[in-house]
Amino acid sequence: MSKRLVILRHAKAQQTFTGDDHGRTLTDRGQRQSREVGRWLHASGHWPQAALVSDAMRTRQTFVWIADELGEKAVTPYLDDRLYLASSRTMCSVINETPETVQSLLVVAHMPGVQGLAMQLASSDSDEQTVLSMAEHWPTAGLGIFDVDKPWGQLDGRDAVLTDFITVG
Template sequence: MPSLLILRHGEAGHSFSGGDHSRTLTSRGQEQSRQIGSWLSYSGLLPGATMCSDAMRARQTCIWVNEQLGEKAPTAYLDDRLYLAAPHGMLSVINETPEAVQTLLVVAHMPAVQEVSMELASVHSEEEPVIRMAGSWPTAGIAHLRFDKPWAELDGRDARLVAFHVPGAQTPGA
């Protein structure tokens, strides 16, 4: 079964240039990202491909996650469509994933990460992670969804949310 990992970027600070697109991670955001990389490695959720917003904070999140994944980390594909994407725009990018990819990591922004994950979560999802994910999506929060159809056909209520993990939080079953 393919897995979709939807990650909100780590905590970001202010931009030195003044633009939102160039905001960088804080030291806490760097640590959150390293923790997500460790969690992915520990959980055996090694992405076969990574799609990342081209915003600086998302790119830096990928760097710190990949540092923890080491040689097994795929090179992130930067996609400007993920920056401030509407939920259906993000889902369209996900639908382009080649069928050979078994695990896709998407690094993007609120509110699309939460809205797409809620849209995809089927009635067969684990209840506790859905409730936590719906209530709040902190920086570096990550959803793990599984499904049994082609990437191109993923469109709504057809993926099972199996975990929602937040670095440093006590997350049962995640």
């Protein structure tokens, strides 16, 4: 049975005028986007068993609003400072540490790492049009949904099937 990997770019955040990128918070639109992502995850049955979340304020807030929509299906996120503005390679190595008991993993992080990771992982079995759409533009609160047939620790490139690329308001 395939495992599920959901890669999410955080929702819309405030611009910073103080230079504190790490502390940027969500806008009202970002809160709405996060709730919409949570509703989509709930309705589609893509409830994460584990969540890896960048320790930046905007990613943490994105997850809080998602968890609110998931209700009793929500998990406690693992905040990982390595995901803050991480490269796709670093993000993949963090995912590689996921225990094999986890069948559904949500990763909430930042551009350009999320898009780079998704492009790195998308296998030739992925739907070409979905991959092209994902490559062209990854908006805030965009989700890449992947099926993974190998151990998390072996995931490294072209070895996950992109099944959906979801964008919300």
